[in-house]
Amino acid sequence: MINQSKPVAELSTEQLVEWLIFANDAYRKGKPVIDDDTYDQVYYAELLKREPEHPFLNAVEPENDLGTAKIRHKTPMLSTDKAYTQEEIITFVERMIRHADAVDIEAKDLRFRITPKLDGMAARYEDDILATRGNGLLGNDISRNLRRGLVAVDGKNTGNGEIVIEERYFVDNLSDQFSHPRNFVTGLIGADTLSEQAKKALQDGVVRFVPYKTLNAKECNHEQLSTEIDVLCEKVESECPYPVDGSVIDLLNQTVCEELGATNHHHNWQIAKKTKGETAITTVNDITWQTGRTGRITPVLNVETINLSGADISNVTAHNAGNVKNLNVGQGAEIEIVRSGEVIPKLLAVVKMGKDAVIPEQCPACNAEAKMERDFLVCQGDECVAQIEARLQHFFRVLGNIDLFGPKTVEVLVAKQITQLPAIYALQADEFEAMGFGPKQATNLVAQLKRSCTEEVE
Numbered sequence: 001m002i003n004q005s006k007p008v009a010e011l012s013t014e015q016l017v018e019w020l021i022f023a024n025d026a027y028r029k030g031k032p033v034i035d036d037d038t039y040d041q042v043y044y045a046e047l048l049k050r051e052p053e054h055p056f057l058n059a060v061e062p063e064n065d066l067g068t069a070k071i072r073h074k075t076p077m078l079s080t081d082k083a084y085t086q087e088e089i090i091t092f093v094e095r096m097i098r099h100a101d102a103v104d105i106e107a108k109d110l111r112f113r114i115t116p117k118l119d120g121m122a123a124r125y126e127d128d129i130l131a132t133r134g135n136g137l138l139g140n141d142i143s144r145n146l147r148r149g150l151v152a153v154d155g156k157n158t159g160n161g162e163i164v165i166e167e168r169y170f171v172d173n174l175s176d177q178f179s180h181p182r183n184f185v186t187g188l189i190g191a192d193t194l195s196e197q198a199k200k201a202l203q204d205g206v207v208r209f210v211p212y213k214t215l216n217a218k219e220c221n222h223e224q225l226s227t228e229i230d231v232l233c234e235k236v237e238s239e240c241p242y243p244v245d246g247s248v249i250d251l252l253n254q255t256v257c258e259e260l261g262a263t264n265h266h267h268n269w270q271i272a273k274k275t276k277g278e279t280a281i282t283t284v285n286d287i288t289w290q291t292g293r294t295g296r297i298t299p300v301l302n303v304e305t306i307n308l309s310g311a312d313i314s315n316v317t318a319h320n321a322g323n324v325k326n327l328n329v330g331q332g333a334e335i336e337i338v339r340s341g342e343v344i345p346k347l348l349a350v351v352k353m354g355k356d357a358v359i360p361e362q363c364p365a366c367n368a369e370a371k372m373e374r375d376f377l378v379c380q381g382d383e384c385v386a387q388i389e390a391r392l393q394h395f396f397r398v399l400g401n402i403d404l405f406g407p408k409t410v411e412v413l414v415a416k417q418i419t420q421l422p423a424i425y426a427l428q429a430d431e432f433e434a435m436g437f438g439p440k441q442a443t444n445l446v447a448q449l450k451r452s453c454t455e456e457v458e
Contacts, residue, residue, distance in 0.1 A: 218236050
């Protein structure tokens with residue numbers, strides 16, 4: 001595996017393209033080595049700045065060959081050009097107006113459609129065959145997934161769309177096992193043997209091929225698009241039940257679309273509006289490793305405090321151990337971070353190298369052996385205190401009607417070796433008092449436990 005440990009500015013163009021190809025291939029396999037923002041805003045943006053006409057930028061980024069029958073698309077399945085700012089959208093609109101003028105269509109007659117940009121696996125359903133996008137010209141036949149339980153929204157032969165999982169289901173059932181819904185979907189679609197999680201999701205009907213034409217949409221004119229883009233996009237994205245990665249804007253005037261045509265990479269009458277959060281540069285002081293309920297040990301970068309989007313930031317998520325390893329993030333590194341509404345901002349790129357990355361060999365909570373599983377560092381211990389606490393916290397959080405059982409209460413219970421739910425539910429007020437809880441708090445804890453047995457879960 002390529003280990004990209006240099007800041008992007010120090011890479012040669014050849015190295016940069018090699019890394020982009022490797023990162024894209026890993027992404028298409030559902031095993032990303034960097035996140036989308038880092039790929040788009042750091043490495044892809046750097047190549048675009050250096051060589052706007054580089055062949056890599058002007059072809060559809062190829063997907064992983066799944067090994068099934070090859071299907072030639074009747075018309076190319078292209079990618080989508082991207083915009084991150086209002087200014088880039090205005091430039092897009094101005095280009096549409098110029099080409100409309102060339103075919104004697106007035107700007108006031110232009111209409112645009114905005115739909116959510118699904119964050120899944122692109123596919124096409126025609127002639128009773130469901131196929132991946134592949135390289136845009138040739139894809140793989142993935143029709144067997146329809147027989148496995150993949151739901152085809154709106155029936156057969158519905159054209160271009162995306163294979164996605166219902167976001168709420170993923171958050172509630174799979175988010176502690178998979179880093180992103182797309183990774184779960186791409187792994188499922190390409191698997192010869194389905195995992196138990198995949199079988200259950202298919203059985204529950206939450207993995208779907210969603211044709212783009214069925215998505216909720218908002219139409220507008222060129223003036224609205226130029227001045228209200230963020231509001232319009234937020235509306236369509238918030239109404240979508242699937243994971244989204246921005247919005248897609250299509251020009252609807254067919255004559256102008258024909259005038260605009262396409263490149264080898266994208267249609268010139270279409271653009272994706274993605275959100276780029278505010279960024280800043282800071283320095284890594286240390287890395288804290290935290291063990292979750294499934295045993296995954298996640299890195300949090302402790303950084304020099306910096307104000308970003310109106311908040312003082314001292315902790316930054318580094319996603320997973322694989323990301324720390326691939327970007328070689330160590331003490332003293334200068335890093336670029338981004339905050340797009342997250343409670344904890346995230347690592348975007350390494351600007352200047354510090355010490356080499358150090359991946360723990362032991363769980364920080366129980367000292368059991370820690371091993372890499374894909375991109376995740378995982379505690380191998382059977383009685384890990386951190387895992388037990390996290391599982392109990394997760395139970396009470398999902399239950400939603402028992403708010404006194406937060407991290408502090410759970411920590412006390414586990415310290416007293418009360419780790420099983422039947423034992424917790426059997427506790428009486430005097431037993432809680434013996435653990436150090438006050439009389440009133442002990443009474444309230446017992447009352448909440450009893451109420452949770454009969455009250456409807458939120």
